Amino acid sequence: MDLKAKMPSKVESIAVAVGDVIKSGTPVAVLEAMKMKSPLVCPIDGTVKSIAVAVGDRVKPGALIVVVE
Template sequence: MDLKAKMPSKVEAVKVAVGDTVAKGTEVAVIEAMKMKTPLVSPVDGTVKSISVAVGDRLKPGALIMVIE
């Protein structure tokens, strides 16, 4: 499952690492858009396969944040 940015935003925190096992609903990152911080949660149970962002990165809509399988 690809986790992608839905709007222009900035990465505030990445709360998991590659190889971590996560449950559906686990907070995996925090982004900031329009001065509002929004937690991103895993949409599935799985393992973090890749992380494509770092704290401070600016994201465009559709940018890949991480892959959870």
């Protein structure tokens, strides 16, 4: 499952690493938009396969953040 940004944002933090096994509801990153911090939560159980961003990156809507399988 591809987890993507919903709005233009800055990556504030990343809470997972490649290879982590996570449960549904796990926050994988925090995105900041308009001075509001919003956690990006994984809706499925799985394993983190890749992380497409780094802390401090600015992303556009639809930008890939994390891939979970």
